[in-house]
Amino acid sequence: MNDLEAMYQELILDHARTPEGTGDPAAHPFTHHELNPSCGDEITMGITVDDGVISGLAWEGQGCSISMSSASIMSGLLTGAPVADAQARIDEFREMMRSRGAVEPSEELGDAAAFQNTAKYVMRVKCAMLAWVALEADLKAAAA
Amino acid sequence: MNDLEAMYQELILDHARTPEGTGDPAAHPFTHHELNPSCGDEITMGITVDDGVISGLAWEGQGCSISMSSASIMSGLLTGAPVADAQARIDEFREMMRSRGAVEPSEELGDAAAFQNTAKYVMRVKCAMLAWVALEADLKAAAA
Amino acid sequence: MPTTPGAVARADFPYFAAHPRSVYLDTGATAQRPSAVIDAEAAFVRSDYAAVHRGSSMATGEATGAYEAARERIAGFVGAGEREIAFSENATDALNMIALGMADASAGLGGERFALAPGDEIVVTGAEHHANLIPWQRLAAKTGAALRWAPVDERGLWTIDGLRAATSPRTRVIAVAHVSNVTGQIAPVEDVVQLSREVGALTVLDACQSAPHMPLDLGTLGVDFAAFSAHKMTGPTGIGALYGRAELLDELPPARTGGSMITVVTMEEAEFLPAPQRFEAGTQPVSQAVGFGAAVDYLSAIGMDAIARHEAEIAQSLLAAVERVPGVRAVGPQAGEERGSLVSFIVDGVHAHDVGQFLDDRGITVRTGHHCAQPLHRALGTPSTTRASAGVYSTEDDVDALESALREVRPFFGADR
């Protein structure tokens, strides 16, 4: 398996083709739109927070397989998660993505660990981060 | 005699120290102000033209020894000259100055031939040309 | 023996020595530089470098000579007088100089003939690069002028009729790209100039994608202003050129002010030199000009006619290759029609970013995204395309490599199922 195949694992391509968590973000109280101006990828992430837990999440967006699969995998991982845990996962994911693949993901990252290989492609880090950055903005708004 | 001494011949330095033709340009009907913005040298050249002859000339200005001596030598050469001859001298002087010293001056240029050595110093060509350009502008105005 | 385009030229570029298997199809974004350019600049810096147009030393004289000689050759290369070429940071900067100069004129800061008023119109096309669009939007916003444009069809093409329909007697500027950096469409410049003259507008030509690839004679074309960038012409980054007809360039207010462009300065006000110096405020891109001069020498030695012929062939090959691949469709002119040396395409079911990544893995450098032309992509119905663009060093082997890699893309991403 070369770098390219590692990046585009079947897991990632499957999520890109049939993403999870899509829906109407506007149905949730906190929504955030995030755009990657260099490629035009965009996402709108909506969440509901109840008792410190992300009780609902829906997103819509368009973009490359990395940004879409990342949104999908993140949805599965963090829907239902306590806010504090979600923030910790976002932090860990960011750290891994910025490490050019050097930082090993912990078990907590689940399938999102698959993006470790994407981290080697600096121009694609933003793609993988798109949904996570949008979620982080929602969490901030929810905490305010 | 090295290049520097050739450029700053005694003739040139003498003219720079005690220039000829200075006076009040405004006493003449045609005046032109010429400035070399890169060094601040400037000259105002006034002339009277009677019957196609430069019957009067006076200039004032400040600048380096090259620009001042050139104005002085030109005054001596062209005061009293027919307009057509003056223009021919200006053309010849310009050609010599642009030639980097390659074009030999004719006898007609008189003492102005001394600037042949200045032509080797591209940054000083504008200094030597200053008065001649001003006179040319006057001649143009007089012809109009 | 003079260099010929293609494989022979390729040997002149150290980039390909460092990456022998590289299939570089991104010249539309930026070109590689031949040794002649890199060495000319380095040699100048090593032994002849000094300030330009300042002071009187011999070193300054020599450096100024080198700088002005470069200007002269670049001017000759595009059919301009040397006083008609001002150096800029890049083509974007040159286009901004025009629009910002007109804004200054409109604010009463000189150059009255360039002043716009509410009700005046600026006309562009729907295919413009952002560099030939946003500066005009800003000019319109500052002056109250209106921005109009020729629409593009589903292949991204505009027509002279569409352009004409966008104009009126109030049109003051018509600004178009000579060659679109996305569709490769070649503008009918003569018709555009004629249209401008009919309505009394200025013609601004964005020559970024033509100057590197075809013989260009701006004087004969009769455009009023033009812009191009050295880095797309096998020259250095950090330098471009503004062309303006001499009488216009002397009157356009300089947006950028400072040293080396003035005659008399008091604490209250400043007077400016004529063109081109009035547009070159501050220390000039001196060694870049030397490199730029070497680049046009390099291209001229090969011959722009030969380069244009070569690249026209490559462009048709690229188009044919792309269209042979199932599920891939090109935008822009059809096969056999005139086009610039680039092809942009859409791969059904695969995002352009993923296409680019796959090709990159195969050693093929292309450009993906909106190519600084978002409105055009909106008209094409896709946020991004993949663009393969050729240069003097491109070969049919590059085209073949692209085609075979492209055939693998949809299967790899499962888009063919």
Place this chain on the structure above:
Amino acid sequence: MPTTPGAVARADFPYFAAHPRSVYLDTGATAQRPSAVIDAEAAFVRSDYAAVHRGSSMATGEATGAYEAARERIAGFVGAGEREIAFSENATDALNMIALGMADASAGLGGERFALAPGDEIVVTGAEHHANLIPWQRLAAKTGAALRWAPVDERGLWTIDGLRAATSPRTRVIAVAHVSNVTGQIAPVEDVVQLSREVGALTVLDACQSAPHMPLDLGTLGVDFAAFSAHKMTGPTGIGALYGRAELLDELPPARTGGSMITVVTMEEAEFLPAPQRFEAGTQPVSQAVGFGAAVDYLSAIGMDAIARHEAEIAQSLLAAVERVPGVRAVGPQAGEERGSLVSFIVDGVHAHDVGQFLDDRGITVRTGHHCAQPLHRALGTPSTTRASAGVYSTEDDVDALESALREVRPFFGADR
């Protein structure tokens, strides 16, 4: 062993290998470049060159990385955050970006906090370089603001009291050179910043003559904006830097618009990226950034403290040498007082151009003229001066050579009779 300033550093510069006897005292105009800079740029161009911040290829990724790494090091060099440094064509361009951005703000194009209105005031000094004067004149003309200034005395010096007297509660900008390029006067930046804060004005620092010669910590100094040029810092031409405090830089309207600086563009309008990208329209000076980064690495390896100490000594030597020569008088601070690493002087009875020519013949490169500071020269009562300016490679031998040649000048021109 690390390089030390002076003769050891001189060996790093190919220019001095090509001209072993050259006495280069024109670093204030532009510096020579060490091999480390020339080679870093050439190596990058030979094998790593690609478009930056565009597309997704590996090559683009690497080139973007090199470009951004350069920015980071340059930011660190001047005590700035990396988002606080935008690349420009030169310092002049950077100063214009500020003034033009404020003009755009005043025209209602965003960044309201930067909008000026009639009655507002902009304050400079009578010693400014044209680059830090004319852009403010133009801004005043566009907005109806008034330009005020601290006057200079017969040595060309201004005082903080004079600056204070020029300010009022309507002062919106105070723009001064950190080190005068003619007198060598060092501005009391802390006092200027305090004055700005008292009246609620922005402080703009022209750091062209300080950044290359002394440790600079813009963050600690507390200025709002600053500008400097690579080519005076042993880096390439064609690139400079705009510094702005992060929150200001994100809000200042970008005067130059085009590609690589936008988020969403429609035919009608455009939204811009945050700083620094918003100021870098079009293809960036990529290889120049790599060279600029190598230049600050070069200076840092020697150490700015060591460079400042060395150049302060050279400056005092230059001053003493010049003043020992009969009929020659220096402008600017007196002996023993703090000054930048340059000395400008007047030779009685000999025009500066002739002085420069004579020195040039002796292999000594100095700068003659008004040094882009006409108002200052008017105050000095002379249209031009001769300036000897030092750099990291300057030596006491250079000073000695200048002194002995200078002694010959008045006799040669007969000015001593």
